[in-house]
Amino acid sequence: MTAKATGCTNASIQVCENKTNAGGNVSVGFPISMMVTGVVGNSLALILVYISYRKKENRRKKSFLLFIGSLALTDLFGQLLTSPVVISVYLADLNWCAIDTTGKLCKYFGVCMTTFGLCSLFLASAMALERAMAITNPHWYSNHMKTSMTKLTLAAIWCLGFLFSLLPIAGIGEYTNQWPGTWCFISTGKSEAPGNVFFAITFAVLGIFSLLVTLSCNVMTIRGLIIRCKTKTGASQSSKQWERLTTETVIQLLGIMCVLIICWSPLLLLLLRMIYSQVSSQECKSTNTTSISIQSKVSNLDCDFFLTAIRLASLNQILDPWVYLLLREILLRKFCxxxxxxxxxxxxxxxxxxxxxxxxxxxxxxxxxxxxxxxx
Structure with missing residues (x-):
């Protein structure tokens, strides 16, 4: 039976053949622990958001809660739809072809990774922009930012992320199995699929642009908070309360920026580098290599870093509810x-x-x- 008949590409067969070499560096405990912690954290965040949303009558607070709840829901579905596949591949001794004989599972996994990755970044940017408008231009925000507009923004973000991830299904770009054979993502190497370089570069550029928007808006919010806090200096109870809330919000925004940079920057920058060099993680740990040269060492090191980068991006789905909601409610108040x-x-x-x-x-x-x- 040929590779085309079984649905496994040449790259997939190479990864399947190399499962023994990669197996010593990976453990099924990692995806299981990430799935459990992600589901628990995002579920708890959704419960708190739902309770708060029913109590809040302020339109501004409801919009912010809608963004928080949507991010937690996006991260939760991202964990539930991808982690079981990864765990199944680990249990199959890292043999992707054993559970994906048609090749459709790889496309499904790639669509999920792209959709939930972009949506998480877009939602973070939308929330940062919403906070910046609320602080720097409160009058415009009060008159124009309605709950209905927030819902339309959320729907647009989800639709754009999903439609973009479907481009390889439509023939533009390609999803391929990635080292160590436990997941699929956008192909960065040489590919016969039309528009593959365009698709990969667009994903990386959109991700970096979202990061820059989030960081810029958070810096504007911090600056606006500090300026307003200075104008409210005094010994009154309201001034002390405003100072406390400003301190909490600034700490939270700094935490959000640190988490986003640490989790997403390595993957997005490495994607651009691999696209430019036409290097793919499918070439890692090749059993056909009889001698270890300097080039193969560099390639293996890049592959190890690429696996770490995708794990950091996945870790962002776990940390999101804590830096946006749970950490502020539980830890920051106690810290203050x-x-x-x-x-x-x-x-x-x-x-x-x-x-x-x-x-x-x-x-x-x-x-x-x-x-x-x-x-x-």
């Missing part, structure tokens, strides 16, 4: 309370030390006066 307690203790200690020192000085002065009176 603890910081205030430490600050208050330091002030009280300083006041106590100063009081004791003043008492000692008065006592010494009183003793000196007694001595002078006695000598006289």
């Amino acid at each position: 309370i603890m910081a205030n307690a430490v600050s208050n203790c330091s002030v009280e200690d300083q006041k106590g030390s100063q009081t004791a020192l003043d008492a000692l000085n008065k006592q010494n002065q009183h003793g000196n006066n007694i001595c002078k009176a006695t000598s006289n």
Whole structure:
């Protein structure tokens, strides 16, 4: 039976033949733990968002909750639709062809990876833009940003991400099995599929553009918060509350930016590099190589880094609910309370030390006066 009849491409057969070499570097525990933590975190975030959405009457807060809930829902479905496939391949001894005899599963996996990856990045950009408008131009935001517009934006993001991921199904671009044979993604090597380079570059450029929009909008929001916080300086309760909320939001935005950069930058930049060099992870750990040359070492190192990069991007689906919602609700408030307690203790200690020192000085002065009176 030929490779075409079984649905496995030459690259897939190469990965299937090399499963033993790659098997020593991977473990089924990794995808299982990622799926469990991702499902738990995003499910908890969805529950909290649903409870808060029913209680909120403010239109601005409802729009933000819709974005948060949509991101958690997107990440949750991304985990549920891809992780079981990865776990099945691990259990099949890294033999993708054993569970994908028609080649359709690889296309399905590639569509899921592309759709949920782009949608997560687009949603992060939309939320950053929404926060920036709410802080820098609150009057325009109050008059124009309605819940219906938020829902239309969410629908547009999901549709655009899904339609773009279907381009290889329509014949533009290609999804191929990637090393170590446990997942499929956009092909970066030489391909006979028309428009493959265009499709791969467009994905990377869209991802980088989304990152830049998110970072720029978050910087604008932080700047706007700090300026408004300075204008509200005072000893009133409202000023202290605004200062606390500003501190929490700034910490949260910094966390969001760090997570996005760490999780997505390696994959997107490496994709551009591999597209330019026409290198694919399908060429990793080839059993046909009889001697290890410098070039093969560099290739293997790139492949290891590429696998790490895709795992970091997948890790973003787990971290999203924590940096956007759970971390703020659970940890940041406790951090601020603890910081205030430490600050208050330091002030009280300083006041106590100063009081004791003043008492000692008065006592010494009183003793000196007694001595002078006695000598006289």
